Amino acid sequence: MALVLGIDPGSLKTGFGIVNSVGGKNEYVASGVIRLPANESLPERLKIIFQSVTDVIIEYQPNEMAVEQVFMAKSAGSALKLGQARGAAIVAGVNQNLPVAEYEARKVKQSVVGTGAADKFQVQHMVTHLLKLSSVPQEDAADALAVALCHSHTQQQLIRSTRSVTYRRGRLV
């Protein structure tokens, strides 16, 4: 069993989603969106991200954290803002001694929808389907759940490939 916290950082909204991975199946635990007041100073906004992610970690006690790697931003200015939000979220994880994994956006979409070119509606739809949710989560929360699912799938594949190696060679490598 592993509780995975997925994070979709942004300079205005940061999504989070927690998935419980048990015996190859994934169950929904929680998700939400940290909204950042646009009129606050940058340090205050980064403090909100750091404290909110820390609060989520303390409340749900995940074992691992996964963050979407950023597709190239439109401009250096928006990349800087996104980087700052991402730095604040990742630091909240490592400060709570969580291992933090990163996944490219294409890999997250591939893992959840089956194609790296999926759009956000397909991601929302497949997250709702895979986790048997009764309603569609907000976009940033869905992206955070998707990266948690991607991490969980990747870990399960690693376990399967280790087992297959064990079987073929008759010993653990």
Next chain:
Amino acid sequence: MALVLGIDPGSLKTGFGIVNSVGGKNEYVASGVIRLPANESLPERLKIIFQSVTDVIIEYQPNEMAVEQVFMAKSAGSALKLGQARGAAIVAGVNQNLPVAEYEARKVKQSVVGTGAADKFQVQHMVTHLLKLSSVPQEDAADALAVALCHSHTQQQLIRSTRSVTYRRGRLV
């Protein structure tokens, strides 16, 4: 009296410098460079920035923190890396309840050298001169001391302008 911590964040090296501002004069307290191993993962490098800045704050107990605003990076990729380092450093400050001020690079150079177009050698030279240092600090440490000095000068100007208003109008505004 105010102890000001200046930070010059970077994805490979983060400079810090502490200046004690007493009665309009600035004294050198400490400075250094946090070097980030290039072969570590991003979360590990951000953890080093966060923990090292936190350690400096706990050791020297500054009252305020000042960070240089980033001049536009060459590419979205380098802006993202810089943003992440900056986010980790700023969060270390706000997590220790320090007020964090930001200054444009031009304003820092103007404040320390007298011209916003100064180069890094002029900044190093003037920081050495203004703080009566016996040797020239490393470039990132000098930049961090420069932003601390800029914050200190700005605060002193605010005090002077308040006094001048008091004098001219005969009452505090």
